[in-house]
Amino acid sequence: MEIRALGGSGLRVPAVGMGTWRTFNVRGEAAEENARHIVDEALANGADFVDSSPMYGEAERVLGAAIGGRRAHFLVATKVWTPSAEEGRRQAEQALVYFGGHIDLYQIHNLVLWREHLALLERLRSEGAVTAIGATHYSAGAFDELAEVMRTGRFSAIQIPYNPIQREVEREILPLAAELNLGVVIMRPFAEGGLIERTPPPRALEPLRPFGVTTWAQALLKWGLSDRRCQVVIPATSRPERMAENAAAGSPPWFGPEERALVSRLAGAE
Numbered sequence: 544m545e546i547r548a549l550g551g552s553g554l555r556v557p558a559v560g561m562g563t564w565r566t567f568n569v570r571g572e573a574a575e576e577n578a579r580h581i582v583d584e585a586l587a588n589g590a591d592f593v594d595s596s597p598m599y600g601e602a603e604r605v606l607g608a609a610i611g612g613r614r615a616h617f618l619v620a621t622k623v624w625t626p627s628a629e630e631g632r633r634q635a636e637q638a639l640v641y642f643g644g645h646i647d648l649y650q651i652h653n654l655v656l657w658r659e660h661l662a663l664l665e666r667l668r669s670e671g672a673v674t675a676i677g678a679t680h681y682s683a684g685a686f687d688e689l690a691e692v693m694r695t696g697r698f699s700a701i702q703i704p705y706n707p708i709q710r711e712v713e714r715e716i717l718p719l720a721a722e723l724n725l726g727v728v729i730m731r732p733f734a735e736g737g738l739i740e741r742t743p744p745p746r747a748l749e750p751l752r753p754f755g756v757t758t759w760a761q762a763l764l765k766w767g768l769s770d771r772r773c774q775v776v777i778p779a780t781s782r783p784e785r786m787a788e789n790a791a792a793g794s795p796p797w798f799g800p801e802e803r804a805l806v807s808r809l810a811g812a813e
Contacts, residue, residue, distance in 0.1 A: 557768040559793035560592030560618075561585045561786070562730065562777035567609075568600035575605055577781070582609040584786035586616055589793070594702075594728065594777045596622040596652050597634045607641030614643040620702075620728070622679065624652035628659040635663060639672055648700060648728075650677035654688055661697060675699035681730065683711040693719055700726035702777075705767050706734050707810035721772045729767045729776040738763055743809045750805060754796050759809075760785075764792035766806045769799075 567578050585593065593610070595603045603621060610617055619642045623631045638646060649664050651657045657678060667673040677700035678692045692698060693716075701720060703712045709731065720727050733739050742759040756762050760778070767776045778789050798806070 557773070557793060557797070558592060558775045559590050559764055559768070559790045560594060560728075560775045560777045561590050561789075562779035563593065563595045563602040563606050564599050564779055566779045566781045567595065567602035567605045569605060570601060575608065577783070578605050579609040579611075580783040581780065581786055582606070584783045585790070586613065588787045588790035590786060590790040591616060592618045592620065592775050592777070594620040594730075596624055596650075597638070598622065598624045598652055603638055603641050607643075610642070614645075618647040619645075620648035620650060620677070621646055622650040622652035623660045623664070624655055626656050628656065628663070631656065631660050631663055635667060645672055645674070647674045648677050649673045649675070650679050650700070650702060653680050653682075654678060654685060654692060657692060665697070675726075677701060677726070677728070679703070679728075679730070686711065686714075686716055690715055690719055693723055693725060696723075698725065700728060702728040702730050704731040704734075705729045705770070705773065706732050706738060706763060707766060707807040707812040708734055708738065710812075717770070717772045726775075727773040729773055732763050732767050732776050732778055733760065738810055741809075741811060747809055751798075751802060754798060754802065755791060755794060758788060760789060761792040762806050762809070764789060765798055766803055768793060769797040769803055 569575060593606060595606050597603060621638050623634050625631050651660045664673055664676045676698055678698050679702035680689050681704050703716055705712050748756060748762060751762055756765060764776050767773055780786060
């Protein structure tokens with residue numbers, strides 16, 4: 544996947560990436576070694592888009608260390624998250640140290656102090672330290688402000704929650720992203736684990752086998768990527784063996800309306 548797919552070119556490259564919320568907020572040799580194994584599996588299976596944030600505790604540091612000398616093989620997305628412009632500069636300086644002096648997609652987390660942080664990120668982009676700038680929010684209550692941010696013409700991508708039981712972005716945000724040709728990163732594809740707890744019996748997934756789906760997690764990931772307005776989905780995992788399973792959902796064929804409706808029904812949304 545190329546970062547230009549996340550804003551500006553119209554190129555569609557759906558892919559499963561990897562989030563680091565909770566799972567990479569770890570300390571200690573064993574836990575950090577496990578993080579390295581997850582990154583190994585992500586790279587081996589083509590899940591080269593990785594997402595982090597200073598909001599996630601140790602995650603940026605642990606992810607940077609796990610990537611190590613393989614930085615050129617990953618698209619790194621991270622975020623600035625603070626109500627202080629000065630602290631935002633410190634966060635950016637530290638993130639650039641963690642990630643080899645370059646961030647592929649630098650996002651303003653939850654729109655906190657977005658005007659001030661945007662000026663910082665635009666400067667870093669002009670200096671070549673950042674490729675693309677994005678904005679994120681998890682709450683439907685902030686989507687009016689997110690739409691305002693999108694209309695400024697100064698952003699290349701957004702990151703939003705999207706899954707069969709959280710579809711508020713379908714009202715305005717996804718149509719606007721398509722109109723403005725913005726990249727879309729899907730967070731919370733499993734509704735923070737709530738949908739995984741509702742795993743249907745294997746026989747219910749049989750109609751999805753022709754689409755390469757053998758697990759409920761794959762069904763949920765492919766559900767999001769089958770919306771042609773979305774480019775990448777970033778599930779987190781603490782188990783290296785799950786990385787290959789997740790990544791397999793990033794390959795065609797894609798669901799049509801019937802398959803997406805089936806997944807929604809299985810999720811209890813219809």
